[in-house]
Structures are given as structure tokens and as C-alpha cells.
Amino acid sequence: MPIAEQGYTHWGGRFVERRVPWGPITRLGVRMAFKRKFFKLAFALSFMPAVVFAAGIYVSERLEDFQFMFKGRPGSTSFLEVNPLYFKSYFAGDFLLFMLVMMMVLGGAGLIADDLRSNSLQLYFARPIRKRDYLAGKLATAGAFVLLFTLAPGVLFILLKIVFAGSFKILTAYPWIPAAVVLDSLLLATFFSAYTLLISSLSKNRRYAAVLLFLGYLFSDLFFGIFYGIFHNPAFCLLSIKANLQQVAAALFRVPPAFDVPWLYSLLVLAAIVAASAAVLARKTRGVEVIK
Amino acid sequence: MTAVIRTQGLSKWYGNVLGLSDVTLEIGAGITGLLGPNGAGKSTFMKLVTGQLKPSLGRVEILDRPVWNNTALFARIGFCPEQDAFYDELTGGEFVTRLLELQGFSRAEAEERAGKALRFVELAAEKDRLLRGYSRGMRQRLKIAQTIAHDPDILILDEPLNGLDPLSKRKIIRLIRDLRDAGRTILVSSHVLPEIEALTRSIVLLHHGKILAQGDVPYIRELIDKHPHKVAVTCADPRTLAAGLLGQPSVLNVQFGPEAGTVVFETRDRDAFFGRLTRLIAEGAQDVEEITSPDDNLQAVFDYLVGT
Amino acid sequence: MSGLARPVRSIFSFYLFLVRRARRTKAFALVALLPAVTALVIRINAWLTPGASVDGPAVFANMVLTFNLQFLILVLALFYGTSISAEEIEGRTLTYLTTRPVPKAAIILGKYGAYGVFLGGMVIVGVAAAFAILEADRLADAAEWLVLLRSVAVLALGLATYLAFFTLAGVLLRKSILFGLMFCFGWENIVPYFPGATQRLTLMHYLKSLLPPVATGGEGRFAFLMFKLEPSAPAAAVITLAAVTAAALGLACWAFARKEYSFEE
Numbered sequence: 001m002p003i004a005e006q007g008y009t010h011w012g013g014r015f016v017e018r019r020v021p022w023g024p025i026t027r028l029g030v031r032m033a034f035k036r037k038f039f040k041l042a043f044a045l046s047f048m049p050a051v052v053f054a055a056g057i058y059v060s061e062r063l064e065d066f067q068f069m070f071k072g073r074p075g076s077t078s079f080l081e082v083n084p085l086y087f088k089s090y091f092a093g094d095f096l097l098f099m100l101v102m103m104m105v106l107g108g109a110g111l112i113a114d115d116l117r118s119n120s121l122q123l124y125f126a127r128p129i130r131k132r133d134y135l136a137g138k139l140a141t142a143g144a145f146v147l148l149f150t151l152a153p154g155v156l157f158i159l160l161k162i163v164f165a166g167s168f169k170i171l172t173a174y175p176w177i178p179a180a181v182v183l184d185s186l187l188l189a190t191f192f193s194a195y196t197l198l199i200s201s202l203s204k205n206r207r208y209a210a211v212l213l214f215l216g217y218l219f220s221d222l223f224f225g226i227f228y229g230i231f232h233n234p235a236f237c238l239l240s241i242k243a244n245l246q247q248v249a250a251a252l253f254r255v256p257p258a259f260d261v262p263w264l265y266s267l268l269v270l271a272a273i274v275a276a277s278a279a280v281l282a283r284k285t286r287g288v289e290v291i292k
Numbered sequence: 293m294t295a296v297i298r299t300q301g302l303s304k305w306y307g308n309v310l311g312l313s314d315v316t317l318e319i320g321a322g323i324t325g326l327l328g329p330n331g332a333g334k335s336t337f338m339k340l341v342t343g344q345l346k347p348s349l350g351r352v353e354i355l356d357r358p359v360w361n362n363t364a365l366f367a368r369i370g371f372c373p374e375q376d377a378f379y380d381e382l383t384g385g386e387f388v389t390r391l392l393e394l395q396g397f398s399r400a401e402a403e404e405r406a407g408k409a410l411r412f413v414e415l416a417a418e419k420d421r422l423l424r425g426y427s428r429g430m431r432q433r434l435k436i437a438q439t440i441a442h443d444p445d446i447l448i449l450d451e452p453l454n455g456l457d458p459l460s461k462r463k464i465i466r467l468i469r470d471l472r473d474a475g476r477t478i479l480v481s482s483h484v485l486p487e488i489e490a491l492t493r494s495i496v497l498l499h500h501g502k503i504l505a506q507g508d509v510p511y512i513r514e515l516i517d518k519h520p521h522k523v524a525v526t527c528a529d530p531r532t533l534a535a536g537l538l539g540q541p542s543v544l545n546v547q548f549g550p551e552a553g554t555v556v557f558e559t560r561d562r563d564a565f566f567g568r569l570t571r572l573i574a575e576g577a578q579d580v581e582e583i584t585s586p587d588d589n590l591q592a593v594f595d596y597l598v599g600t
Numbered sequence: 601m602s603g604l605a606r607p608v609r610s611i612f613s614f615y616l617f618l619v620r621r622a623r624r625t626k627a628f629a630l631v632a633l634l635p636a637v638t639a640l641v642i643r644i645n646a647w648l649t650p651g652a653s654v655d656g657p658a659v660f661a662n663m664v665l666t667f668n669l670q671f672l673i674l675v676l677a678l679f680y681g682t683s684i685s686a687e688e689i690e691g692r693t694l695t696y697l698t699t700r701p702v703p704k705a706a707i708i709l710g711k712y713g714a715y716g717v718f719l720g721g722m723v724i725v726g727v728a729a730a731f732a733i734l735e736a737d738r739l740a741d742a743a744e745w746l747v748l749l750r751s752v753a754v755l756a757l758g759l760a761t762y763l764a765f766f767t768l769a770g771v772l773l774r775k776s777i778l779f780g781l782m783f784c785f786g787w788e789n790i791v792p793y794f795p796g797a798t799q800r801l802t803l804m805h806y807l808k809s810l811l812p813p814v815a816t817g818g819e820g821r822f823a824f825l826m827f828k829l830e831p832s833a834p835a836a837a838v839i840t841l842a843a844v845t846a847a848a849l850g851l852a853c854w855a856f857a858r859k860e861y862s863f864e865e
Contacts, residue, residue, distance in 0.1 A: 003515050004505070004506075117690075205624070207687075210778075211675065214781055218671070342699055345860045345862060361857055363700070366701045369699065371695070373695045373696075373699075377693050377695075377863075379693060381621035382618070391696060393614065394702055395701060396610075396701065
């Protein structure tokens, strides 16, 4: 029949007996739960006690290694003394910096790469948007994530210290801490945003950009380790992104740096990367692709 | 008709969304047009027929063999995909040649066939240019080149005329018709009705994942009772002609057209209507310049059935 | 099986051609040459610095081999292994392959072979160049060549295994890069240093078990790589790695053939 009836038609299939009839209901229920925003947050937070207790088991087996938390090491303060070193340890900590890189890998690698792949730049620039607006928007995307884990906790730490101490002693004793928190947060946000966009603009392939982002950070530190191990010259720390960030953080918080290298050199290296990023981005983000 | 492509109760779900429902169809040699509005299920059907998707229910067979994971079938099938995607690092010539090698041809034969296909779609001069430098129309022609280069018996073309200029469209339409005349089976999907109409009168119309209509366009039109046929007559004295036909029971409605001298009749019984009209003309009562059926076309069938 | 040979060869040939053209290949090739460049810097420094000397074998083991074994082959395998399926899906070019008379398993195997051969060549060239620079004064020593050959064999086997592993990850997982980075620089770089049986849960353990043993009576040149290693027997290590490679490739072919891929415009 050439023209088919569009009304209801009874389904002519057969029902199949399931061995576990409630399975699909359970699966759907689990899937639907994860669709709720705050469920994911609660789910993640619920792991925290487990993580802390697992760490506790590790600590319980290695008590001698953790006594420094309470007693401090020779020549340095204990971990639980809140001073500029405490703040610097947070802002320039290996784990935080690594997690910032991972966040950029996950959330920032495709910021420009995806636009290049889908030829969206023409769509952006067909609106009343200048190149700087586009780049500012992208930088802010990456920067916002970084500030969430740097400026926000930094300010929170200061406030919590004031509240729990019941006095402004932290500020009177170390008045440069708030400025250092803000400046170091801005430095980290600016550097990581610029670095992420630089790498993202080099390829239309987000996965390739993600790998390059990670590699650049990792290999810079790796080669620093290799050259330092061979030549024992602290100047090689300028090769490492991580070491440079830590040198500048130490200067901002006015604590002794890890390497005997002027912090300005580290700042210049970071600034050079940001400048390179600006130059590359200016070239790469065009509405028209030049084909050779 | 020997069915080349056969589906039986073909259905596809994407999670809870129904893509295609209970499509039973036989497609033989010649050109069959697959059309429908956006979301009708055309893409889903094309993907099922080309083995990119597995049926949720039902069967799809080509040459009496199931399609899913039956890659040997593709030695005889040429597929022109809808998406505009290529290996940008290759030139046009390399692209077609390498795909022919995957078909099993030797390097020399692949190069020869690639050259012939590229000449046909008028890309021979650009064969050494990188694909990232091709325009939209060139890329579309390249897709067609890779579809026909291995001389397949069955062609499945998903929006083959997208992005082509009118001259190229005419050329490709001519090619498709030549392939039909050579006995190939061709399934063409499009949402541009004039293109389908230029290719074939045999259509399958999908809507909401189901077959809405199938067969020859005029025959389908005949069966659409809800919408009477329109016949437009251009003559010297349309009002007299209208008066002469108004008394006929087969005439349901008369409307005078925007152009002077045109009157449009609506009728459920075209035979009776034309019988009376030709008698009037033969008796010399009317001087008729032109008779057309404005809705005896694919667009009207589409609109009436889809309900726009 | 014989029906796979021709299509695998075709795919292999196609992608060996294509990978040489890709821009990112040049970037990775430069990365693979970094140890050689570093070796050159070290050598030049030694020539220019009076009294300085370079312990070529030690630098080769603790820098070049460490870099290649614990970083480079992981990164190359991660990117190219996951790309075997992911790049066709992201680039929407998969349709051109699946609508050819080429079994889906041949796509996986052919691309695996092409990338494996090409990457292996890249790694070997980098390692050999670094070796030639660092051990320029010991090239007549056959024992050093044996170390090079064994090291290259370990790297090649490691690349083959990791490439297969990440091929499977790329087929099964959407966020294969994230999984891969966690696996490489979390699991594979940390757990091998755990004492006991835990380290046997890593592929790196079996690769390190195949390295030349630490010399007795002093610090062996592979001391860093062998740190905390409780090596498995070489034969068991080879069998384990081969089994993982075969299983990963087999599973990848099986899963890839069963998956559906749909591109929307």
C-alpha cells in the first residue's frame, strides 16, 4: 500500500522474558540520579572521608615521616604553623600545580582547538566581537577555574585564620600576605590561561592539545631534573615551569626560594611564555584560514 | 522487481528516542528517492542500510545478505556520506587513489580509476592540491568521485548535491541517470524536492520514523483524497470557461488566478473533469492556451502528506 | 584469518603514508630527539670544560633510557593508540573505512601496525643517536652494543604493549586521554616502586625486568630504573607482555566491530 495509515498501530513484536526483570529499572534509576547536578557534588564529597581515612592508614604506617607536621623539620617551621610559608606551600605546592594543569587539560585544551576544528572563528568575528574580546573570553574561562582554586581558597584561609584566632594577628605579623595571595593567584591564572590557549591554538585536535599541554609542563620539569642532576647548576630551574612558578611564589610570600636564582629571571621566563602565547594567538585566531 | 535492498520491520532506537519504526521496504534497480523533513529518519535509514548502525529490531539486507558487519558487500556498494570530512593531509588524487586501494585494486589500477573519476567530476586539475585547500563544492565533487571510482553496482547517496553549483548539479544528475540506465540501483536521500524530482518519480517518504508514502509520485497523488486535484487553465475567457464547468459534479471549487486569463479548478475526479474540458475545447467553445496541474508534483504531495 | 591479511596490508600502507604527512608527527619526532640533543649538550659541555668527563653509559641508562622508557613511549603510545579509533570518529572519516570491503578488525590491526612501525622507528633513531653521542669513545666495545640492542628491544616491546593497551582504551572509553594520563603518570610511574606483588600489576614492571641486570659489587648503571624492582623472570615478562598485547588488540578488534558510530551534521 503506497500511503500508510499514520494513526496508532499495535506493536507486532513479542515480549522477551528477562532473567533479571528489575535490572533495567535499576540501571535507569542510577543513570537518572547522576543527571542531577548536586548529586554529583554530593557523590564526590562523600568520598572525602574515605580518602582521608585511607591517607590515615598510610600515615599510621609511616608515623616517623609525618612527625614534621607537628614538630617541624630542622631549619623550618612545622606544617601546622600558619605563616607565609604555609601560604606559599599551598600556592606553589606540587599537587596543586599538577591539578591546575590537569584542569587545563580537561577543560581548556579544546578552548581554541574546537573552534578551529569547527571553523567557528568566522561565526565569532561575524558578530560585533573583536579579536581581543574573543581571546579575553577564552582567557577568562581558563582563568576562572584557576582562581577558583587559588584566590578563593587563599582569601578563605586568611578569613578562617582571623575568625579562628579571634584577632588580626596574621595581618599585623605578615601584612604582605593578602597582596601576595592576590598577586600569586593572578600570576597563576594569567600564566595557565595563556599557556593553555597557546597550546590549544596550535592544533585543531583537542586530544593532541591535551597531550601537549601535559607534556610541556611535565617535560620542562623532567629536563630540569636531568640537567640539574648532571651539572648541579640551579640555573637550570629556569627550564621548569613548575620551578619558575615556585620561585616567584617564594618571592611574593617573602620566603626563601628553593633555588639560588633571582626570582626576576623566573618571572621573565613566565612572561616570555605569556608573550609568546599572545603573539601566536594573534596569528592563529583569524576568521580566515590561509591555505598555502 | 528483484529487490536489491530489502528491509523488514526495520526499527532503531537511540535510547528512548525512536529513530525509525517498522520500516518494510524493497528497493530495486533504478533510482529511488528517500525524502522527508528534518528528523524524519532519513539519516538513520541511510546509516542502517550502509551498516554504520545496527538495527534495534528487524532486518536490512542488500543482495539478500545482512548488512551489519558484512563488509564484503561494500565491494559492490558506493556510498556518498553527508558529512563534510576528509583527511586534510592528503591531496584529492591521493584521497581517491588510497580509498581505491582499500577496495582491493592495485596501485596502478587505483591511480587509473582515480584519474578517470576525478576527470569526470572536473577535479583533475586540482588533484595535487591538499584537501584543506578545497572549496565546499570541490569537496562534494570529490565525495562523488570516491563513490563512483570503483564502479559499484549499488550507489547510496546521502545529500549528494549539497554545496554544488547548478552546472555541477546538472552534471551529477546526468551521471546518476546514466548509471540508472546502466542497470545500477541507486538510493538518493535529499530534503531538496526539486533535486529528487529531477532524478526520479519513485519515492519513499518518511515522517516521524515511519514510511508515510511509497511509490510513483502521480499514483500517490491520486490516492490523496483529502486534497482535491488542482487544474490551472489559461485561456482567453476564463469566466465563460468557469461557467461551462461549474455545473459539473466533479468540480468542487473554482478560483481565478492572479494572472489575467487563469482559472484554477479543484476536482476529485480528474477523468470526468478532463472529459468535460476537452469536449468544451473540441466544440470550439473555448480557446485554451495552457493546462497545468500545479499540485501534481512532489512538493504538493510532500506538503499534503506531511501536513505543512 | 587469511581474509584479514590483504585488508590489514592496505590499511597499514595507507596509514603509514598518512602518519608521515601529519604535522603533529614532526612535533613528536622532535620530542623523540630531545635525549639526543641533551646528550649533545652534555658532550659539548664536557669538551669545553677542562677536566670534565662524561660517564656515557651511566647517562645513557639514567637519562636516555629512563626518558624513553618511563615517558616517551608512554606518551607516544597514549596519543597514537587512542587515536586509532578516536581520530576517525572526531574527524568523521570513519565512514570512508567502514563502507569499504575492509573488516573492522583490519582497521584496528592495520593502523596499529602502521603506527607501531613508525613510532618504533622514531624511538630507535632517537635512542641510537643518543647512544652514538654518549658512547662515542666506546663504540668498538661489543658489550655496549648489546646493551643498546637489549634496550631498543625493551623499548620496542614496551611500545607495542602500551600501544595495544591504549588502542583498547581508545575504543572503549570516551575520555581515553584522561584515563591514559592517569594510567601513565599515576599508575605506571608510581606503583612500580611499591614493594611486593603490587608492582606486578603494572606493565612497567615487566619491561624493567627485561633490562640488563644491575651490576653486582657497586652501583649498576640501571640503578635508578631498577629502584625497588623485584624483577620477574625474563621469559615470564615477555610472555606476560605478549599476552597483554594480544588480549588488548583482540578485545579492541572485537569491541570496535560491535560499536556503532553515528555522525550528526
